[in-house]
Amino acid sequence: MTKGLTRYLLALGDDALVSSQRMAWWISRSPQIEEDIAMANLGLDQLGQARSLLAYAGEVEGNGRSEDDLAYLRDERDFLNVCLVEREQKDFGVAMVRLLMFSAWQHELYAALTGSTDLTLAGVAGKAVKETAYHLDHAEHWVLRLGDGTEESHLRMQAALDAEWPWLAELFDNSFVNEDLLLQGIAIDPASLRESVEGRIAGVIGRATLARPDVADALSRGREGRHTEQMGYLLAEMQHLARSHPEVTW
Protein backbone atom coordinates (compact mmCIF):
# COMPACT_ATOMS: atom_id res chain seq x y z
CA MET A 1 0.00 0.00 0.00
CA THR A 2 2.79 2.40 0.95
CA LYS A 3 4.70 1.14 -2.05
CA GLY A 4 1.67 1.67 -4.25
CA LEU A 5 1.18 5.23 -3.07
CA THR A 6 4.87 6.03 -3.46
CA ARG A 7 4.75 4.74 -7.01
CA TYR A 8 1.62 6.73 -7.80
CA LEU A 9 3.13 9.94 -6.45
CA LEU A 10 6.38 9.35 -8.30
CA ALA A 11 4.57 8.83 -11.58
CA LEU A 12 2.61 12.09 -11.27
CA GLY A 13 5.66 13.94 -9.94
CA ASP A 14 7.87 12.65 -12.76
CA ASP A 15 5.31 13.73 -15.37
CA ALA A 16 5.44 17.26 -13.99
CA LEU A 17 9.23 17.34 -13.53
CA VAL A 18 10.08 16.06 -16.98
CA SER A 19 7.50 18.28 -18.65
CA SER A 20 8.94 21.27 -16.76
CA GLN A 21 12.43 20.39 -17.97
CA ARG A 22 11.23 20.45 -21.59
CA MET A 23 9.20 23.62 -21.05
CA ALA A 24 12.18 25.50 -19.62
CA TRP A 25 14.08 24.98 -22.88
CA TRP A 26 11.80 27.61 -24.41
CA ILE A 27 12.89 30.39 -22.06
CA SER A 28 14.85 32.71 -24.42
CA ARG A 29 13.77 30.70 -27.49
CA SER A 30 10.08 31.58 -27.76
CA PRO A 31 8.45 33.30 -30.73
CA GLN A 32 8.00 36.48 -28.67
CA ILE A 33 8.93 37.82 -25.24
CA GLU A 34 5.43 37.40 -23.84
CA GLU A 35 5.74 33.71 -24.60
CA ASP A 36 9.16 33.44 -22.93
CA ILE A 37 7.39 34.67 -19.81
CA ALA A 38 4.44 32.32 -20.26
CA MET A 39 6.65 29.27 -20.87
CA ALA A 40 8.60 30.11 -17.72
CA ASN A 41 5.33 30.32 -15.79
CA LEU A 42 4.13 26.98 -17.10
CA GLY A 43 7.44 25.33 -16.34
CA LEU A 44 7.57 26.87 -12.88
CA ASP A 45 4.08 25.66 -12.03
CA GLN A 46 4.95 22.15 -13.18
CA LEU A 47 8.20 22.23 -11.27
CA GLY A 48 6.29 23.29 -8.15
CA GLN A 49 3.90 20.37 -8.60
CA ALA A 50 6.84 18.02 -9.08
CA ARG A 51 8.54 19.23 -5.91
CA SER A 52 5.42 18.75 -3.79
CA LEU A 53 4.72 15.31 -5.21
CA LEU A 54 8.31 14.05 -5.02
CA ALA A 55 8.80 15.39 -1.51
CA TYR A 56 5.63 13.63 -0.43
CA ALA A 57 6.66 10.43 -2.26
CA GLY A 58 9.90 10.45 -0.28
CA GLU A 59 8.00 10.94 2.93
CA VAL A 60 5.55 8.11 2.21
CA GLU A 61 8.38 5.82 1.14
CA GLY A 62 10.03 6.37 4.51
CA ASN A 63 13.66 5.91 3.48
CA GLY A 64 14.67 9.51 4.00
CA ARG A 65 14.87 10.41 0.32
CA SER A 66 14.32 14.10 -0.44
CA GLU A 67 12.81 15.66 -3.56
CA ASP A 68 16.35 16.19 -4.85
CA ASP A 69 17.42 12.60 -4.13
CA LEU A 70 14.45 11.43 -6.15
CA ALA A 71 14.97 13.89 -8.99
CA TYR A 72 18.73 13.63 -9.30
CA LEU A 73 19.78 10.22 -8.08
CA ARG A 74 17.32 7.85 -9.69
CA ASP A 75 18.23 6.20 -12.98
CA GLU A 76 16.20 6.24 -16.12
CA ARG A 77 14.42 2.93 -15.50
CA ASP A 78 13.13 4.24 -12.16
CA PHE A 79 11.41 7.26 -13.71
CA LEU A 80 7.70 6.63 -14.21
CA ASN A 81 6.58 9.58 -16.35
CA VAL A 82 4.65 9.03 -19.55
CA CYS A 83 6.73 9.18 -22.74
CA LEU A 84 4.53 12.01 -24.06
CA VAL A 85 6.34 14.61 -21.95
CA GLU A 86 9.93 13.41 -22.28
CA ARG A 87 10.38 13.75 -26.03
CA GLU A 88 12.08 16.85 -27.41
CA GLN A 89 9.77 19.73 -28.26
CA LYS A 90 11.72 22.27 -30.24
CA ASP A 91 8.78 23.19 -32.43
CA PHE A 92 6.31 25.63 -30.93
CA GLY A 93 3.38 23.84 -32.52
CA VAL A 94 4.44 20.55 -30.96
CA ALA A 95 4.89 22.28 -27.61
CA MET A 96 1.35 23.69 -27.70
CA VAL A 97 -0.31 20.48 -28.92
CA ARG A 98 1.47 18.55 -26.22
CA LEU A 99 0.54 21.11 -23.60
CA LEU A 100 -3.07 20.86 -24.71
CA MET A 101 -3.03 17.11 -24.18
CA PHE A 102 -1.04 17.08 -20.99
CA SER A 103 -2.81 19.98 -19.31
CA ALA A 104 -6.26 18.69 -20.29
CA TRP A 105 -5.34 15.42 -18.60
CA GLN A 106 -3.61 17.00 -15.61
CA HIS A 107 -6.54 19.33 -15.11
CA GLU A 108 -9.11 16.54 -14.98
CA LEU A 109 -6.82 14.48 -12.80
CA TYR A 110 -6.14 17.19 -10.25
CA ALA A 111 -9.77 18.26 -10.20
CA ALA A 112 -10.69 14.70 -9.23
CA LEU A 113 -7.81 14.42 -6.76
CA THR A 114 -9.01 17.45 -4.80
CA GLY A 115 -11.46 14.91 -3.35
CA SER A 116 -8.74 12.39 -2.46
CA THR A 117 -9.00 10.87 1.00
CA ASP A 118 -5.25 11.52 1.29
CA LEU A 119 -5.31 15.09 2.51
CA THR A 120 -1.76 15.92 1.44
CA LEU A 121 -2.45 14.76 -2.08
CA ALA A 122 -5.77 16.60 -2.08
CA GLY A 123 -3.93 19.75 -1.00
CA VAL A 124 -1.36 19.47 -3.81
CA ALA A 125 -4.19 18.91 -6.26
CA GLY A 126 -6.11 21.89 -4.93
CA LYS A 127 -3.26 24.20 -5.85
CA ALA A 128 -2.39 22.45 -9.10
CA VAL A 129 -5.92 22.45 -10.46
CA LYS A 130 -5.88 26.24 -10.56
CA GLU A 131 -2.55 26.24 -12.36
CA THR A 132 -3.58 23.66 -14.93
CA ALA A 133 -6.75 25.62 -15.70
CA TYR A 134 -4.47 28.41 -16.90
CA HIS A 135 -2.16 26.01 -18.76
CA LEU A 136 -5.11 24.49 -20.59
CA ASP A 137 -6.46 27.91 -21.45
CA HIS A 138 -3.08 28.99 -22.79
CA ALA A 139 -2.69 25.84 -24.90
CA GLU A 140 -6.25 26.11 -26.25
CA HIS A 141 -5.71 29.68 -27.38
CA TRP A 142 -2.51 28.84 -29.21
CA VAL A 143 -3.89 25.70 -30.86
CA LEU A 144 -6.85 27.78 -32.10
CA ARG A 145 -4.67 30.62 -33.38
CA LEU A 146 -2.17 28.37 -35.07
CA GLY A 147 -4.65 25.81 -36.40
CA ASP A 148 -6.82 28.54 -37.90
CA GLY A 149 -4.07 31.10 -38.62
CA THR A 150 -2.20 30.84 -41.91
CA GLU A 151 -1.99 27.99 -44.37
CA GLU A 152 1.52 27.23 -43.15
CA SER A 153 0.55 27.25 -39.49
CA HIS A 154 -2.42 24.99 -40.21
CA LEU A 155 -0.18 22.42 -41.90
CA ARG A 156 2.38 22.60 -39.14
CA MET A 157 -0.24 22.15 -36.44
CA GLN A 158 -1.80 19.18 -38.18
CA ALA A 159 1.66 17.62 -38.44
CA ALA A 160 2.29 18.34 -34.75
CA LEU A 161 -1.04 16.82 -33.79
CA ASP A 162 -0.36 13.73 -35.89
CA ALA A 163 3.04 13.34 -34.25
CA GLU A 164 1.80 13.75 -30.68
CA TRP A 165 -1.46 11.82 -30.88
CA PRO A 166 0.05 8.31 -30.61
CA TRP A 167 1.52 9.27 -27.22
CA LEU A 168 -1.75 10.49 -25.75
CA ALA A 169 -3.15 7.09 -24.82
CA GLU A 170 -0.52 6.34 -22.20
CA LEU A 171 -2.02 9.06 -20.01
CA PHE A 172 -4.98 6.73 -19.51
CA ASP A 173 -2.89 3.65 -18.68
CA ASN A 174 -3.93 2.49 -15.21
CA SER A 175 -1.64 -0.52 -14.92
CA PHE A 176 0.63 1.27 -12.44
CA VAL A 177 -2.15 2.22 -10.01
CA ASN A 178 -2.57 -0.07 -7.04
CA GLU A 179 -6.19 -1.15 -6.70
CA ASP A 180 -6.28 -0.52 -2.97
CA LEU A 181 -5.52 3.14 -3.63
CA LEU A 182 -8.62 3.33 -5.80
CA LEU A 183 -10.80 1.47 -3.29
CA GLN A 184 -9.74 3.80 -0.50
CA GLY A 185 -10.39 6.90 -2.57
CA ILE A 186 -6.75 8.00 -2.48
CA ALA A 187 -5.94 7.79 -6.20
CA ILE A 188 -7.91 8.36 -9.38
CA ASP A 189 -8.10 5.75 -12.12
CA PRO A 190 -6.56 7.48 -15.16
CA ALA A 191 -8.75 5.39 -17.47
CA SER A 192 -11.79 7.10 -15.99
CA LEU A 193 -10.55 10.46 -17.32
CA ARG A 194 -10.35 9.36 -20.93
CA GLU A 195 -13.75 10.45 -22.14
CA SER A 196 -13.67 13.93 -20.68
CA VAL A 197 -10.04 14.60 -21.64
CA GLU A 198 -10.45 13.39 -25.21
CA GLY A 199 -13.71 15.30 -25.48
CA ARG A 200 -12.01 18.48 -24.40
CA ILE A 201 -9.15 18.00 -26.86
CA ALA A 202 -11.51 17.05 -29.69
CA GLY A 203 -13.51 20.24 -29.14
CA VAL A 204 -10.41 22.40 -29.42
CA ILE A 205 -8.97 20.71 -32.49
CA GLY A 206 -12.35 20.91 -34.21
CA ARG A 207 -12.60 24.66 -33.61
CA ALA A 208 -8.99 24.98 -34.72
CA THR A 209 -10.03 23.44 -38.09
CA LEU A 210 -7.70 20.50 -37.45
CA ALA A 211 -8.56 16.86 -38.08
CA ARG A 212 -8.43 14.20 -35.38
CA PRO A 213 -5.50 11.99 -36.43
CA ASP A 214 -6.23 8.48 -37.59
CA VAL A 215 -3.09 6.91 -36.20
CA ALA A 216 -2.30 3.95 -33.96
CA ASP A 217 -1.18 4.42 -30.37
CA ALA A 218 2.55 4.21 -29.75
CA LEU A 219 3.90 1.42 -27.58
CA SER A 220 4.51 3.91 -24.81
CA ARG A 221 5.58 2.27 -21.56
CA GLY A 222 6.97 5.09 -19.47
CA ARG A 223 4.84 4.07 -16.50
CA GLU A 224 6.96 0.91 -16.40
CA GLY A 225 10.17 2.88 -16.66
CA ARG A 226 10.61 1.95 -20.32
CA HIS A 227 11.36 5.26 -21.99
CA THR A 228 12.31 6.66 -25.36
CA GLU A 229 15.98 7.17 -26.20
CA GLN A 230 15.58 10.89 -25.57
CA MET A 231 14.95 10.36 -21.86
CA GLY A 232 18.54 9.35 -21.10
CA TYR A 233 19.92 12.58 -22.49
CA LEU A 234 17.36 14.65 -20.60
CA LEU A 235 18.40 13.01 -17.34
CA ALA A 236 22.11 13.14 -18.12
CA GLU A 237 21.86 16.89 -18.56
CA MET A 238 19.59 17.47 -15.59
CA GLN A 239 21.50 15.24 -13.16
CA HIS A 240 25.17 15.56 -14.04
CA LEU A 241 26.13 18.44 -11.78
CA ALA A 242 24.29 17.11 -8.74
CA ARG A 243 25.85 13.67 -9.30
CA SER A 244 29.34 15.09 -9.78
CA HIS A 245 29.31 16.45 -6.23
CA PRO A 246 27.62 13.89 -4.01
CA GLU A 247 26.66 14.75 -0.43
CA VAL A 248 26.96 18.52 -0.74
CA THR A 249 24.48 21.35 -0.29
CA TRP A 250 23.64 23.74 -3.13
Added chain:
Amino acid sequence: MYGNDYETPDAQRARQLEDTPESFRELLATEGRVEPRDEMPDAYRRTLVRQIAQHAHSEIIGMQPEGNWISRAPSLRRKAILMAKVQDEAGHGLYLYAAAETLGVDRADLLDALHSGRQKYSSIFNYPTLTWADVGAIGWLVDGAAIVNQVPLCRCSYGPYARAMVRVCKEESFHQRQGFEILHTLSHGSPAQKAMAQDAVDRYWFPALMMFGPPDDNSPNSARSMAWGIKRHSNDDLRQRFVDMTVPQAQALDLTLPDPEIRWNEDRGHHDFAEIDFTELFEVIKGNGPCNQQRMEHKVRAHEEGAWVREAAAAFAAKQAAGEGAA
Protein backbone atom coordinates in the same frame (compact mmCIF):
# COMPACT_ATOMS: atom_id res chain seq x y z
CA MET B 1 25.41 52.93 -19.93
CA TYR B 2 26.94 49.50 -20.28
CA GLY B 3 30.01 50.76 -21.98
CA ASN B 4 28.86 50.27 -25.57
CA ASP B 5 27.15 53.59 -25.94
CA TYR B 6 29.38 55.30 -28.44
CA GLU B 7 28.98 57.35 -31.56
CA THR B 8 31.20 59.41 -33.80
CA PRO B 9 32.23 62.98 -32.85
CA ASP B 10 30.62 64.26 -36.08
CA ALA B 11 27.27 62.83 -35.10
CA GLN B 12 27.57 64.43 -31.67
CA ARG B 13 28.36 67.85 -33.10
CA ALA B 14 25.45 67.63 -35.51
CA ARG B 15 23.09 66.92 -32.65
CA GLN B 16 24.30 69.72 -30.47
CA LEU B 17 23.19 72.21 -33.12
CA GLU B 18 19.57 71.33 -32.59
CA ASP B 19 17.26 73.68 -30.77
CA THR B 20 16.09 73.03 -27.25
CA PRO B 21 12.48 73.99 -26.50
CA GLU B 22 12.03 76.42 -23.62
CA SER B 23 9.50 74.19 -21.84
CA PHE B 24 12.02 71.36 -21.88
CA ARG B 25 14.77 73.50 -20.36
CA GLU B 26 12.37 74.56 -17.62
CA LEU B 27 11.44 71.00 -16.80
CA LEU B 28 15.09 70.04 -16.50
CA ALA B 29 15.88 73.10 -14.39
CA THR B 30 13.12 72.26 -11.91
CA GLU B 31 13.95 68.53 -11.82
CA GLY B 32 10.54 67.80 -13.35
CA ARG B 33 9.78 64.72 -15.44
CA VAL B 34 9.53 64.81 -19.20
CA GLU B 35 6.46 62.86 -20.29
CA PRO B 36 5.77 61.35 -23.73
CA ARG B 37 3.59 64.20 -24.99
CA ASP B 38 5.94 66.95 -23.79
CA GLU B 39 8.14 68.83 -26.20
CA MET B 40 11.69 67.52 -26.25
CA PRO B 41 14.72 67.98 -28.49
CA ASP B 42 15.08 65.32 -31.17
CA ALA B 43 18.57 64.50 -29.93
CA TYR B 44 17.20 63.88 -26.42
CA ARG B 45 14.56 61.59 -27.87
CA ARG B 46 17.09 59.71 -29.99
CA THR B 47 19.53 59.35 -27.10
CA LEU B 48 16.79 57.94 -24.90
CA VAL B 49 15.54 55.55 -27.55
CA ARG B 50 19.06 54.28 -28.06
CA GLN B 51 19.77 53.93 -24.34
CA ILE B 52 16.44 52.36 -23.40
CA ALA B 53 16.57 50.00 -26.39
CA GLN B 54 20.10 48.98 -25.50
CA HIS B 55 18.97 48.38 -21.94
CA ALA B 56 16.00 46.30 -23.14
CA HIS B 57 18.22 44.31 -25.51
CA SER B 58 20.62 43.66 -22.62
CA GLU B 59 17.82 42.20 -20.51
CA ILE B 60 16.75 39.94 -23.36
CA ILE B 61 20.24 38.78 -24.36
CA GLY B 62 21.05 38.48 -20.65
CA MET B 63 18.52 35.65 -20.43
CA GLN B 64 20.92 33.41 -22.33
CA PRO B 65 23.99 33.07 -20.07
CA GLU B 66 21.90 32.22 -17.03
CA GLY B 67 19.32 30.30 -19.03
CA ASN B 68 22.29 28.12 -19.96
CA TRP B 69 22.12 26.57 -16.46
CA ILE B 70 18.37 26.09 -15.99
CA SER B 71 18.44 22.54 -17.33
CA ARG B 72 21.42 21.66 -15.10
CA ALA B 73 20.63 23.53 -11.87
CA PRO B 74 21.85 21.26 -9.06
CA SER B 75 18.67 21.24 -6.96
CA LEU B 76 15.00 21.70 -7.74
CA ARG B 77 14.87 24.76 -5.50
CA ARG B 78 17.75 26.38 -7.38
CA LYS B 79 16.14 25.46 -10.66
CA ALA B 80 12.90 27.19 -9.66
CA ILE B 81 14.73 30.32 -8.48
CA LEU B 82 16.75 30.50 -11.68
CA MET B 83 13.72 30.04 -13.92
CA ALA B 84 11.95 32.82 -12.06
CA LYS B 85 15.00 35.04 -12.37
CA VAL B 86 15.40 34.58 -16.10
CA GLN B 87 11.66 35.17 -16.40
CA ASP B 88 12.09 38.47 -14.55
CA GLU B 89 14.68 39.50 -17.13
CA ALA B 90 12.18 38.86 -19.92
CA GLY B 91 9.75 41.03 -17.94
CA HIS B 92 12.31 43.82 -17.66
CA GLY B 93 12.88 43.63 -21.41
CA LEU B 94 9.15 44.02 -21.95
CA TYR B 95 8.76 47.08 -19.69
CA LEU B 96 11.76 48.70 -21.29
CA TYR B 97 10.58 48.11 -24.86
CA ALA B 98 7.24 49.56 -23.76
CA ALA B 99 9.04 52.59 -22.29
CA ALA B 100 10.92 53.04 -25.59
CA GLU B 101 7.64 52.81 -27.50
CA THR B 102 6.38 55.90 -25.66
CA LEU B 103 9.04 57.78 -27.64
CA GLY B 104 7.42 56.85 -30.93
CA VAL B 105 9.35 53.74 -31.95
CA ASP B 106 8.12 50.20 -32.46
CA ARG B 107 9.37 47.11 -30.61
CA ALA B 108 9.63 45.13 -33.85
CA ASP B 109 11.91 47.80 -35.34
CA LEU B 110 14.10 47.82 -32.23
CA LEU B 111 14.40 44.04 -32.41
CA ASP B 112 15.37 44.31 -36.07
CA ALA B 113 18.04 46.81 -35.07
CA LEU B 114 19.36 44.34 -32.50
CA HIS B 115 19.27 41.41 -34.90
CA SER B 116 21.07 43.32 -37.64
CA GLY B 117 23.70 44.61 -35.21
CA ARG B 118 22.71 48.29 -35.54
CA GLN B 119 21.89 48.42 -31.83
CA LYS B 120 23.98 46.87 -29.09
CA TYR B 121 23.48 45.12 -25.78
CA SER B 122 25.70 45.01 -22.73
CA SER B 123 29.06 43.41 -23.44
CA ILE B 124 29.00 41.52 -20.15
CA PHE B 125 26.66 38.98 -21.72
CA ASN B 126 29.29 38.05 -24.25
CA TYR B 127 31.10 36.08 -21.56
CA PRO B 128 30.26 32.39 -21.11
CA THR B 129 28.76 30.77 -18.01
CA LEU B 130 31.14 27.87 -17.56
CA THR B 131 30.07 26.54 -14.16
CA TRP B 132 27.11 26.72 -11.80
CA ALA B 133 29.02 29.27 -9.73
CA ASP B 134 28.84 31.67 -12.68
CA VAL B 135 25.11 31.93 -12.02
CA GLY B 136 25.99 33.15 -8.54
CA ALA B 137 28.71 35.49 -9.78
CA ILE B 138 26.39 37.04 -12.36
CA GLY B 139 23.75 37.64 -9.70
CA TRP B 140 26.20 39.08 -7.22
CA LEU B 141 28.57 41.07 -9.45
CA VAL B 142 26.75 41.70 -12.71
CA ASP B 143 23.36 42.44 -11.17
CA GLY B 144 25.17 44.31 -8.39
CA ALA B 145 26.90 46.54 -10.92
CA ALA B 146 23.65 46.94 -12.85
CA ILE B 147 21.92 48.16 -9.68
CA VAL B 148 24.60 50.77 -9.03
CA ASN B 149 24.18 51.93 -12.62
CA GLN B 150 20.42 51.82 -12.56
CA VAL B 151 19.34 53.19 -9.21
CA PRO B 152 20.14 56.75 -10.37
CA LEU B 153 18.00 56.08 -13.45
CA CYS B 154 14.95 55.92 -11.17
CA ARG B 155 15.41 59.73 -11.10
CA CYS B 156 16.00 59.98 -14.85
CA SER B 157 14.40 63.04 -16.45
CA TYR B 158 12.25 60.87 -18.74
CA GLY B 159 9.21 59.73 -16.72
CA PRO B 160 8.37 56.36 -18.31
CA TYR B 161 12.01 55.23 -18.13
CA ALA B 162 12.36 56.39 -14.53
CA ARG B 163 9.20 54.56 -13.48
CA ALA B 164 10.19 51.36 -15.27
CA MET B 165 13.52 51.48 -13.47
CA VAL B 166 11.89 51.59 -10.05
CA ARG B 167 10.42 48.14 -10.55
CA VAL B 168 13.48 46.80 -12.38
CA CYS B 169 15.76 47.89 -9.53
CA LYS B 170 13.63 46.20 -6.89
CA GLU B 171 13.83 42.92 -8.75
CA GLU B 172 17.53 43.31 -9.53
CA SER B 173 18.24 43.84 -5.89
CA PHE B 174 16.47 40.57 -5.12
CA HIS B 175 18.56 38.86 -7.82
CA GLN B 176 21.74 40.23 -6.36
CA ARG B 177 20.93 38.74 -2.97
CA GLN B 178 20.15 35.40 -4.65
CA GLY B 179 23.52 35.46 -6.39
CA PHE B 180 25.26 36.28 -3.14
CA GLU B 181 23.46 33.41 -1.46
CA ILE B 182 24.49 30.94 -4.18
CA LEU B 183 28.13 31.96 -3.74
CA HIS B 184 27.85 31.92 0.04
CA THR B 185 26.57 28.35 -0.06
CA LEU B 186 29.38 27.32 -2.42
CA SER B 187 32.13 29.09 -0.54
CA HIS B 188 31.02 27.38 2.67
CA GLY B 189 30.58 24.00 0.99
CA SER B 190 33.08 21.41 -0.24
CA PRO B 191 36.58 22.42 -1.40
CA ALA B 192 35.48 21.80 -4.99
CA GLN B 193 32.47 24.07 -4.53
CA LYS B 194 34.58 26.80 -2.99
CA ALA B 195 37.09 26.58 -5.85
CA MET B 196 34.21 26.84 -8.31
CA ALA B 197 32.98 30.01 -6.59
CA GLN B 198 36.44 31.58 -6.53
CA ASP B 199 37.03 30.80 -10.19
CA ALA B 200 33.74 32.45 -11.15
CA VAL B 201 34.57 35.59 -9.18
CA ASP B 202 38.05 35.67 -10.73
CA ARG B 203 36.56 35.60 -14.20
CA TYR B 204 33.67 38.04 -13.64
CA TRP B 205 35.28 40.74 -11.51
CA PHE B 206 36.96 42.86 -14.21
CA PRO B 207 34.19 42.41 -16.77
CA ALA B 208 31.77 43.63 -14.07
CA LEU B 209 33.92 46.72 -13.42
CA MET B 210 33.91 47.43 -17.14
CA MET B 211 30.11 47.53 -17.15
CA PHE B 212 30.39 51.13 -15.94
CA GLY B 213 31.93 52.10 -19.25
CA PRO B 214 35.24 53.72 -20.08
CA PRO B 215 36.95 56.17 -17.70
CA ASP B 216 35.38 59.63 -17.53
CA ASP B 217 38.06 61.28 -19.66
CA ASN B 218 37.19 58.89 -22.48
CA SER B 219 33.39 58.81 -22.27
CA PRO B 220 32.09 60.88 -25.18
CA ASN B 221 28.38 61.04 -24.35
CA SER B 222 28.48 61.43 -20.59
CA ALA B 223 28.47 65.23 -20.30
CA ARG B 224 25.43 65.76 -22.45
CA SER B 225 23.47 62.92 -20.84
CA MET B 226 24.18 64.53 -17.49
CA ALA B 227 23.00 67.93 -18.69
CA TRP B 228 19.80 66.27 -19.83
CA GLY B 229 19.19 64.55 -16.52
CA ILE B 230 19.47 61.10 -18.10
CA LYS B 231 22.71 60.31 -16.36
CA ARG B 232 23.35 61.46 -12.77
CA HIS B 233 26.85 60.27 -11.93
CA SER B 234 30.03 59.74 -13.88
CA ASN B 235 31.24 56.28 -14.91
CA ASP B 236 34.18 56.44 -12.52
CA ASP B 237 32.03 57.58 -9.59
CA LEU B 238 29.64 54.69 -10.11
CA ARG B 239 32.51 52.24 -10.49
CA GLN B 240 34.01 53.46 -7.22
CA ARG B 241 30.66 53.11 -5.49
CA PHE B 242 30.42 49.52 -6.74
CA VAL B 243 33.91 48.63 -5.54
CA ASP B 244 33.25 50.16 -2.11
CA MET B 245 30.01 48.22 -1.84
CA THR B 246 31.48 44.92 -3.03
CA VAL B 247 34.75 44.65 -1.09
CA PRO B 248 33.10 43.98 2.30
CA GLN B 249 30.64 41.59 0.66
CA ALA B 250 33.55 39.58 -0.76
CA GLN B 251 34.97 39.36 2.75
CA ALA B 252 31.62 38.10 4.02
CA LEU B 253 31.69 35.48 1.28
CA ASP B 254 35.23 34.49 2.22
CA LEU B 255 36.21 34.92 -1.44
CA THR B 256 39.06 36.98 -2.87
CA LEU B 257 38.65 39.68 -5.49
CA PRO B 258 41.33 39.13 -8.16
CA ASP B 259 43.04 42.48 -7.59
CA PRO B 260 45.96 42.60 -5.13
CA GLU B 261 45.88 46.39 -5.22
CA ILE B 262 42.50 46.68 -3.53
CA ARG B 263 42.92 48.45 -0.21
CA TRP B 264 41.10 51.05 1.86
CA ASN B 265 42.39 54.58 1.31
CA GLU B 266 41.74 56.58 4.47
CA ASP B 267 42.40 59.93 2.78
CA ARG B 268 39.96 59.37 -0.06
CA GLY B 269 37.45 57.50 2.05
CA HIS B 270 37.28 54.91 -0.73
CA HIS B 271 38.95 51.70 -1.80
CA ASP B 272 41.83 52.00 -4.23
CA PHE B 273 41.94 49.42 -6.96
CA ALA B 274 44.06 48.53 -9.95
CA GLU B 275 43.86 50.41 -13.19
CA ILE B 276 41.55 48.55 -15.52
CA ASP B 277 42.83 47.37 -18.87
CA PHE B 278 40.01 48.37 -21.18
CA THR B 279 41.57 46.73 -24.23
CA GLU B 280 39.47 43.68 -23.57
CA LEU B 281 36.24 45.66 -23.29
CA PHE B 282 36.86 47.30 -26.64
CA GLU B 283 37.61 43.92 -28.20
CA VAL B 284 34.34 42.53 -26.86
CA ILE B 285 32.43 45.60 -28.08
CA LYS B 286 33.95 45.11 -31.52
CA GLY B 287 32.42 41.66 -31.57
CA ASN B 288 35.41 39.57 -30.53
CA GLY B 289 34.15 38.39 -27.15
CA PRO B 290 33.83 34.67 -26.47
CA CYS B 291 30.07 34.61 -27.06
CA ASN B 292 29.12 37.58 -29.28
CA GLN B 293 28.38 35.38 -32.24
CA GLN B 294 26.62 32.71 -30.22
CA ARG B 295 24.31 35.16 -28.42
CA MET B 296 23.22 36.80 -31.64
CA GLU B 297 22.74 33.51 -33.46
CA HIS B 298 20.61 32.20 -30.61
CA LYS B 299 18.45 35.32 -30.60
CA VAL B 300 18.07 35.56 -34.37
CA ARG B 301 17.31 31.86 -34.70
CA ALA B 302 14.57 32.04 -32.06
CA HIS B 303 13.11 35.07 -33.81
CA GLU B 304 13.18 33.47 -37.27
CA GLU B 305 11.86 30.14 -36.07
CA GLY B 306 8.99 31.96 -34.35
CA ALA B 307 8.01 33.94 -37.44
CA TRP B 308 5.32 31.48 -38.52
CA VAL B 309 3.78 31.68 -35.04
CA ARG B 310 3.63 35.48 -35.02
CA GLU B 311 2.25 35.54 -38.57
CA ALA B 312 -0.43 33.00 -37.69
CA ALA B 313 -1.41 34.91 -34.54
CA ALA B 314 -1.77 38.10 -36.60
CA ALA B 315 -3.79 36.31 -39.29
CA PHE B 316 -6.06 34.75 -36.67
CA ALA B 317 -6.60 38.10 -34.95
CA ALA B 318 -7.43 39.68 -38.31
CA LYS B 319 -9.96 36.94 -39.06
CA GLN B 320 -11.56 37.41 -35.65
CA ALA B 321 -11.76 41.17 -36.13
CA ALA B 322 -13.29 40.70 -39.60
CA GLY B 323 -15.78 38.22 -38.15
CA GLU B 324 -16.79 40.67 -35.46
CA GLY B 325 -17.08 43.45 -38.03
CA ALA B 326 -19.39 41.30 -40.13
CA ALA B 327 -21.56 40.30 -37.18
